[in-house]
Amino acid sequence: MEQFQYQKLLIIDFGSQVTQLIARRLRELNIYCEIHPFQVVTKIFLQKLSPKAIILSGGPASVIDQNPPRPPKEIFELNLPILGICYGQQIMMDMLGGKVERGQGTSEFGKAYVSSSQDNSTILKNWAQEEQVWMSHGDHVSKIAPGFSVLGTSPNAPFAVVGDQIRNFFGVQFHPEVHHTPKGGKLLYNFTKLAGFKGDWSMEAFREKAINHIRNTVGKKKVICGLSGGVDSSVTAVLLHQAIGDQLTCVFVDNGLLRKNEAAEVIKMFKDNYSIPLIHANEQDLFLSALKNETDPEKKRKIIGTLFIEVFQKHASTINGAEFLAQGTLYPDVIESVSFSGGPSVTIKSHHNVGGLPEKMGLKLIEPLRELFKDEVRALGIELGLPSSFISRHPFPGPGLAIRCPGEITQEKLEILRDADAIFIDQIRKHGLYDEIWQAFVAILPVKTVGVMGDGRSYDYACTLRAVTSVDGMTADYYPFKHDFLSETATRIINEVDGINRATYDITSKPPGTIEWE
Ligand code: XMP
Numbered sequence: 001m002e003q004f005q006y007q008k009l010l011i012i013d014f015g016s017q018v019t020q021l022i023a024r025r026l027r028e029l030n031i032y033c034e035i036h037p038f039q040v041v042t043k044i045f046l047q048k049l050s051p052k053a054i055i056l057s058g059g060p061a062s063v064i065d066q067n068p069p070r071p072p073k074e075i076f077e078l079n080l081p082i083l084g085i086c087y088g089q090q091i092m093m094d095m096l097g098g099k100v101e102r103g104q105g106t107s108e109f110g111k112a113y114v115s116s117s118q119d120n121s122t123i124l125k126n127w128a129q130e131e132q133v134w135m136s137h138g139d140h141v142s143k144i145a146p147g148f149s150v151l152g153t154s155p156n157a158p159f160a161v162v163g164d165q166i167r168n169f170f171g172v173q174f175h176p177e178v179h180h181t182p183k184g185g186k187l188l189y190n191f192t193k194l195a196g197f198k199g200d201w202s203m204e205a206f207r208e209k210a211i212n213h214i215r216n217t218v219g220k221k222k223v224i225c226g227l228s229g230g231v232d233s234s235v236t237a238v239l240l241h242q243a244i245g246d247q248l249t250c251v252f253v254d255n256g257l258l259r260k261n262e263a264a265e266v267i268k269m270f271k272d273n274y275s276i277p278l279i280h281a282n283e284q285d286l287f288l289s290a291l292k293n294e295t296d297p298e299k300k301r302k303i304i305g306t307l308f309i310e311v312f313q314k315h316a317s318t319i320n321g322a323e324f325l326a327q328g329t330l331y332p333d334v335i336e337s338v339s340f341s342g343g344p345s346v347t348i349k350s351h352h353n354v355g356g357l358p359e360k361m362g363l364k365l366i367e368p369l370r371e372l373f374k375d376e377v378r379a380l381g382i383e384l385g386l387p388s389s390f391i392s393r394h395p396f397p398g399p400g401l402a403i404r405c406p407g408e409i410t411q412e413k414l415e416i417l418r419d420a421d422a423i424f425i426d427q428i429r430k431h432g433l434y435d436e437i438w439q440a441f442v443a444i445l446p447v448k449t450v451g452v453m454g455d456g457r458s459y460d461y462a463c464t465l466r467a468v469t470s471v472d473g474m475t476a477d478y479y480p481f482k483h484d485f486l487s488e489t490a491t492r493i494i495n496e497v498d499g500i501n502r503a504t505y506d507i508t509s510k511p512p513g514t515i516e517w518e
Contacts, residue, residue, distance in 0.1 A: 014059025056088025089171030256284030257400030407446025
């Protein structure tokens with residue numbers, strides 16, 4: 001275990017799907033924390049880690065079951081502040097002499113309102129008399145443990161917030177770590193202040209920790225990193241390069257589905273600016289011939305995915321002695337796919353990023369961004385010295401322009417699309433709108449229509465402009481451009497791009513639409 005000078009908070013994981021959000025909220029408060037599954041937390045472990053406070057996460061188990069997951073009882077003897085969340089509250093009550101029961105109309109899922117029951121000077125400081133919280137529990141505390149008092153109640157949870165303000169033990173039935181508990185961050189802040197945290201953790205500290213971890217894991221071995229030109233893989237590559245220098249080789253697969261000048265820019269940035277060893281796999285012809293005549297969106301995706309693995313494998317196998325494959329997997333990619341930190345969370349789905357390639361190639365996976373959310377990756381990128389114009393780029397999907405080209409994909413259509421897209425983005429940047437928009441692009445439609453240009457007839461492709469606001473890509477709304485902007489942009493595209501004579505603006509939200517066009 002690495003030793004850092006930062007104050008540490010231990011999160012004992014009982015397998016909640018949202019345990020990682022506790023860590024995220026704490027990092028927002030500049031607090032260093034580690035998540036460890038309850039099974040590994042022993043007395044010796046606690047001595048070694050030496051945390052300043054402990055949070056017990058929620059989890060799918062029931063305290064009423066035989067042998068429910070428990071933290072070691074020593075945690076209650078360390079004189080440390082402890083916060084139990086949901087299951088964490090229940091197991092704490094159970095272990096300290098309270099009682100937990102099931103059901104009979106007291107389960108709560110979703111939004112609820114907590115009223116503070118007495119002076120809210122400690123954990124509920126700066127909470128209003130009534131605050132919205134997010135509940136997700138079947139069992140509930142029916143008797144609080146000796147020494148505790150009730151600090152907040154909700155209609156179905158008479159012990160929504162409990163505390164022993166002498167020992168600084170607290171329990172909440174709801175989840176303060178999720179967005180739907182708007183004052184949850186405040187509660188966590190209050191808890192960490194009680195515990196004496198100064199907020200001495202930063203992205204710089206994360207970088208230092210990640211670099212140490214990479215060095216310890218990799219040793220003198222070689223690492224391959226697939227570079228897509230996107231923010232996640234770029235940050236991964238630069239971080240690895242800072243950690244292990246030329247033991248890293250990047251493989252950049254140009255599948256012919258990239259945006260205008262993208263391949264050249266990526267190569268320039270990594271080879272010229274960072275001197276990172278880079279294999280530029282120009283496989284455009286291979287991808288485009290495999291996609292010929294294919295119009296089915298799912299089949300197109302399969303072709304691209306399968307070919308990517310083959311091509312990547314071919315080029316990666318030229319790097320002798322590589323033992324690791326680095327991927328820019330982020331926390332939202334794994335949040336529902338595996339149990340984090342080896343804890344007991346329920347597997348809901350396997351994510352496409354995680355499976356397949358490393359096993360096939362006999363490589364071990366290294367994913368240094370696995371604990372981070374997108375905005376944290378951006379902050380890390382800045383910390384690593386990547387240009388902020390690069391870091392703040394809109395997301396670009398793995399299958400690239402293929403999912404912006406419904407119908408058959410041809411070289412001609414891709415070139416038209418690239419030109420139109422570059423103009424749209426140029427317009428957005430010129431009007432100072434780029435950072436307000438989550439993602440913007442042009443899609444070329446599989447129809448030609450008649451137009452009139454000058455005195456002549458044209459018969460060219462129609463395109464659609466798409467620009468959305470979103471937080472995470474799961475839901476989205478169209479960006480409300482001014483009409484002047486739209487007409488200026490349409491005029492530019494039609495005048496400057498050979499092959500397009502009609503531009504439309506897509507005003508569909510997601511749902512019911514999707515962001516991409518495939
Ligand atoms: P949709 O079109 O599903 O897209 O609303 C939501 C977000 O996901 C991106 N996207 C992908 N990203 N590989 C990726 O790396 C993919 O296969 C993929 N498909 C969609 C899309 O660009 C949008 O940001």
